[in-house]
Structure formats: C-alpha cells, structure tokens
Amino acid sequence: MIQEKPKSAYMEVFTPFSDEDISNIVMLKRVFECAQGDKDFAKAFAAGKFSDEQIARQKQIGVTFDLQELALCWTDDEFQSELLLCMENDDYSPPETLQTKLKEYPLLGLWLRFLSRKNRLYRATRRNIFRVPKCPPFDAWRWRRVLAARSELGYFGHYIDFPILAFELGDGCSVGCWFCAFSTQKLKTNLDYERYGAFFRDIAEGCVSLFGKHAAAMALLYYGTEPHDNPNYLDFIKDFKKVTGYATCTSTAMPLDADWLRSLIRFYREESQPWPRLSVLSKDMMNKIHDLYAPDELRDVELLMQMRENERRKVSGGRILSEHQGMKEREPGAYLDDIVPQGSIACVSGFLINTVRRDIQIVSPCYTCERWPYGYRVYDKAEFKDASDFPDVVRALIDRNMPAHPPRDAAARFRDDLLYKPTDDGFDLISPNQIHHFTGGAVHTALGNLIAQGDLTYDQLDDKLSEGGNPLLAGMAVNHLFDGGFMDELYSESR
Ligand code: SF4
Structure with missing residues (x-):
C-alpha cells in the first residue's frame, strides 16, 4: 500500500468511504475498464454471460468479487440511465425504486456514490475557470478565447480548464500514435536536465513574475511531446512545483515502464492529485497494465482507451485530419439533427513554449480544420535567447496581441470559423x-x-x-x- 498525505479537494472524494469500500471501488474500476477496452469482454458484460476464461482473467487481475454481483448493469434499464444521471447532477440520489434494487446489489450502490462524488468535484473545477489578475491584458484576451472556444467547440469547450502555459521539454515525440492530433514529428532531442535545469527553473520564475504563482502553476510540461521521452521529466515537474507551489498534471502513452510510472504515481499520491492519466493504445496494452499494476495502485489513474477499434471517436486532426463543418453545413431547422464531433484536444489558452528550440507561440483551442489542423489557432510567435530575455519577449507578445479594446487600425473581421x-x-x-x-x-x-x-x-x-x-x-x-x-x-x- 502506497503511503499518502491527505487531504486535497480530490481526496475529499474518498472521505465517506471505508478501506473496504475503496478496495471494492478500485476493483469495480478495473471491471469497467475491461468493458471499455476489450470488445469481447464488453459483449459478455452486456449479456451477463462470461466465459470461464474471462472469469479467471478477472481474478488474475485482482477482481475478487463475483461478476454476477453487477447483474443490474445488464438486466436493468433504469440502472443504466441512472449511471449517466449520477455523473451529471450535483445533488444526485437514486430514485426510491432503484434504491430498493440496490439493496441487493451493494457494489453498484457504492459505484454510483463514488462516481457521483468524483464527477461533482470535476464539474466544480470546470465551472471555476481561474483568472489571471496579475496581468489584466492577458486575462481579458484569455477570457475572450475561452468564450470563443466554447462557441466553437460547444459542449466539449466546457470541459476544458484552459491552462495558460505548456512547456515542451524536447523536440518531437518517440511514440508515433496513429491518431496524434498534433501530428508530432519524430523525437529529435530532449532538454538536458544537467545542463539546462537552472535555465528551466529561471523560465518558470519568469512566468511567476509575469502571471503570479497561482496562474503560472496552471501549466503542462508537455504538449506535442511525450513526458516519458525526457528521462528527467519528474525532476522538471518537481522543480516546477518548487517554483509555483503546485504539481502540474501528466498524461502519458508510455505506461509499461513500471519503475517510471510507479515514481509518477508515488509523486502524485504524495500530492493527493488524480494523476497521471494513461493513453491506452491497444487491448494488449490494457492487459499488460492490468498485469503490471495492482488495482489499488491505479486508484487515481484514469485509463483513456485509445485503441483503434474503440467506439470513442478520435478528434480528426493532425495525423488523421479531415475537416468537419458541423452546424455550418446544416440547413436552418436542421441545426440540431446530429451531434457535432469533438473538435479539438487542445487546452492551452496562452503560451506554448518549446524549451529546446526556444520559441513561443500564442495559442488557444479552436475547431480543427485545414487551416488549424492541430485544433488550436496560432495567434503569433517569437523566439527568445535565454531565461533573461524570456519575460521581455512574452511581454512584447502581450503588448502586440492583447489589446483591452478593439485596436483602431486593425482589420475588423469575424473569427475565421464563423x-x-x-x-x-x-x-x-x-x-x-x-x-x-x-x-x-x-x-x-x-x-x-x-x-x-x-x-x-x-x-x-x-x-x-x-x-x-x-x-x-x-x-x-x-x-x-x-x-x-x-x-x-x-x-x-x-x-
Ligand atoms: S498523441 Fe502524444 S504520445 Fe502520441 S504521438 Fe502524439 S504527442 Fe506523441
């Protein structure tokens, strides 16, 4: 069992649950992961008919309860629709009819209570988009971009928390995912920690001086890069935390380096944060993850099923670019006829900084299209020489791009997606x-x-x-x- 130091807002999710509840929750999480990432298991789950092999496999990966204890999942329509409702409502409690049924299925009652608490926290986080009072022109610009992203991306735009900074700690990515929405090129080089650790810390200090500690902490230390590529990724994360006071998040597609992933899990558990998040690229990878790590180790680790055959649609940008017009190509009266596919995986509304090439781009999420194939607009760019000129270069970008009012001599045009x-x-x-x-x-x-x-x-x-x-x-x-x-x-x- 990994030691932890409670209590962050995230840890409040677990407050009402006993140790026994938590050990059941992590097993339930594992079963639902299999139902998402393994087509055959999903079929068996929908019918409630599992082969001996499937039952043995669940035991092997640490699920000790009888799968029939989840029978409401395949026998009861009411349970299935309540499962969705519990994730969307702040004051969820199951209707009386379902409460009666749940008495016979206590594991599912536990799962509903857990999901409901977890999603309430995530909704609260999304509702409170943080502001950047230390830098009013940037704050006003970013707020305009938040409104624009919500207009372009609809529902998905309300799921973004709009961090203001992303630092790439290398040039390129070694993984080469077939769906890469940023179409990242092959890894060329990494930022060397021994040589450039102090440079990075000075850049982070520069961001604190520009935006304040709280806002500067709303950052990622990867974007079109894979955290695992840089052997000192965790050292950079720790340094960034020392400067800003906050452990930034991590998403990785390299979950099978167990020593590395365990060091990340240990770090985030000490910080009581729900990270890292894993991109799972195949069923085989999911199985290996379940073999390598015990259910409890992945308590706070979300598995994002990215396998080709998964029903969850990929954003069609970057390497799999195809342009969708959404409502723009529909006739009046037919605007709501069908859902519009998710338009972007981008989240940063602010500065994308490549620490190797030493360039800075002003970016913000938009609907993916031929002109903006990575799902973000690039508003302007600049280069910097070292940590000492970095703040001045950012300030110049702000002055040039972020007026408080419509700039009198600039062209008055609608946004290009409209x-x-x-x-x-x-x-x-x-x-x-x-x-x-x-x-x-x-x-x-x-x-x-x-x-x-x-x-x-x-x-x-x-x-x-x-x-x-x-x-x-x-x-x-x-x-x-x-x-x-x-x-x-x-x-x-x-x-
Ligand atoms: S999706 Fe991420 S890990 Fe995969 S190729 Fe793109 S940048 Fe690399």
Whole structure:
C-alpha cells in the first residue's frame, strides 16, 4: 500500500468511504475498464454471460468479487440511465425504486456514490475557470478565447480548464500514435536536465513574475511531446512545483515502464492529485497494465482507451485530419439533427513554449480544420535567447496581441470559423457548434454587413456606422462582439 498525505479537494472524494469500500471501488474500476477496452469482454458484460476464461482473467487481475454481483448493469434499464444521471447532477440520489434494487446489489450502490462524488468535484473545477489578475491584458484576451472556444467547440469547450502555459521539454515525440492530433514529428532531442535545469527553473520564475504563482502553476510540461521521452521529466515537474507551489498534471502513452510510472504515481499520491492519466493504445496494452499494476495502485489513474477499434471517436486532426463543418453545413431547422464531433484536444489558452528550440507561440483551442489542423489557432510567435530575455519577449507578445479594446487600425473581421448570415433585423453567426443571434434593427444590419466585408479597420467601421446612425450604440455593439470573442484577433504585420 502506497503511503499518502491527505487531504486535497480530490481526496475529499474518498472521505465517506471505508478501506473496504475503496478496495471494492478500485476493483469495480478495473471491471469497467475491461468493458471499455476489450470488445469481447464488453459483449459478455452486456449479456451477463462470461466465459470461464474471462472469469479467471478477472481474478488474475485482482477482481475478487463475483461478476454476477453487477447483474443490474445488464438486466436493468433504469440502472443504466441512472449511471449517466449520477455523473451529471450535483445533488444526485437514486430514485426510491432503484434504491430498493440496490439493496441487493451493494457494489453498484457504492459505484454510483463514488462516481457521483468524483464527477461533482470535476464539474466544480470546470465551472471555476481561474483568472489571471496579475496581468489584466492577458486575462481579458484569455477570457475572450475561452468564450470563443466554447462557441466553437460547444459542449466539449466546457470541459476544458484552459491552462495558460505548456512547456515542451524536447523536440518531437518517440511514440508515433496513429491518431496524434498534433501530428508530432519524430523525437529529435530532449532538454538536458544537467545542463539546462537552472535555465528551466529561471523560465518558470519568469512566468511567476509575469502571471503570479497561482496562474503560472496552471501549466503542462508537455504538449506535442511525450513526458516519458525526457528521462528527467519528474525532476522538471518537481522543480516546477518548487517554483509555483503546485504539481502540474501528466498524461502519458508510455505506461509499461513500471519503475517510471510507479515514481509518477508515488509523486502524485504524495500530492493527493488524480494523476497521471494513461493513453491506452491497444487491448494488449490494457492487459499488460492490468498485469503490471495492482488495482489499488491505479486508484487515481484514469485509463483513456485509445485503441483503434474503440467506439470513442478520435478528434480528426493532425495525423488523421479531415475537416468537419458541423452546424455550418446544416440547413436552418436542421441545426440540431446530429451531434457535432469533438473538435479539438487542445487546452492551452496562452503560451506554448518549446524549451529546446526556444520559441513561443500564442495559442488557444479552436475547431480543427485545414487551416488549424492541430485544433488550436496560432495567434503569433517569437523566439527568445535565454531565461533573461524570456519575460521581455512574452511581454512584447502581450503588448502586440492583447489589446483591452478593439485596436483602431486593425482589420475588423469575424473569427475565421464563423459563417455570417444576414437576417431580417440583424445577423446570425454560425460556428461549428453554435448559432449566435444578433438582432436590433438598423445598427446590427449595417454592422454585420460591414464586418462581413472584411476590408475595414475598426476606425473605418466606426466612421461608416456613425454616418446617419447612433455612434454610441454602434460602438457598444462592436465592443460587445470583441469582448464576446467573436472577432478575429490573429496577428498580422499589415493590420
Ligand atoms: S498523441 Fe502524444 S504520445 Fe502520441 S504521438 Fe502524439 S504527442 Fe506523441
């Protein structure tokens, strides 16, 4: 049993449960992982008919209860729909009819209570998108990007916590996943810890001075890179924690290096954080994970089933790019006819820093398309020489790209994902996932048409709107579009 030091918000999830409950929870987690990652087991699970081999396999990987103790999963429709509800509602309690049934299936009652607590915590985290008060221009820009991402990505946009920084500790990735949405090239080199550890710590200090400790901690130490590639990944994580006070998260597709993964699990368990997360690339890999690690070791470790045959659809970006238009290609009245596929796996709204190439890109999630094949827009980029000029380069990027108000001499254009449609008293803007209505008669009709032209600066737009109209109302309408994240903010030399 790994020692831990409670209590973080995450550890509160376990507060009401006894040791025996927790040992059942980790076994239940394992059974549901098999039902997700193994097609044959999923079939058997749906029918409640398991082969001797499947039963023996469950025992072998540490599941000691009888699978028939979960029979409600395949015999009872009410249980199946409640399983979804318990994950979505803050004050979930099973209806009386189900409570009666659960008396005979206490393991499933336990699973519902656990999922409900865990998902309540995750929902609360998602609702509270942190802000960056130490740097108001960046904070306002990032908030516009959060609104834009939610408009473009719909439901999925509300599942992103929008970290502000990602540091790549190498150039490229050695894994080469077939679905890589960032289409990362082969690993060329890593940031050497012996030589550049101090450089990295100074960069982290620079981020604290720019954004404050709390916001700087909202970072990843990988993006189009694989944590396992850098042999000192954990040292970098620990150093970053020393500077910012927080253990940043880890997602890895290399779960079979047991010494390495155990060191990560130990680190996050000491921090009481629900990491690392594992990308599971095949059924064979899932089986090896279950053989290597005991159920309790993976208590806080989520397995993300990424196998080719898995029903969970991959984001069609990067290496498997194919463009989807979502609602933009649907007729009025048919907008909600079908779900729009997840549009991005990106999350960072801020600065993507490659510590080897020493470049910085301003990025934010968007709907994946030919122009933005990795699911994020690149707003601007710059290079830095060393840790001493790093803060100045970031500051210059902020000054150039993050105005508090619409920049007077820049082109006033709609965001590039938006389809403009004039209506009787205004206009609609249609993103891949959402229809935004702007109504209000004369101001909006003129405003929409002029912006859709795409060749006016904000100053020229103001002039045109003031001719015969109410300049105050027109100005407010433009600001509303800008603050709501509807306007194009890509940097261009000519703007
Ligand atoms: S998905 Fe991650 S691990 Fe896989 S190739 Fe891309 S960057 Fe590497």
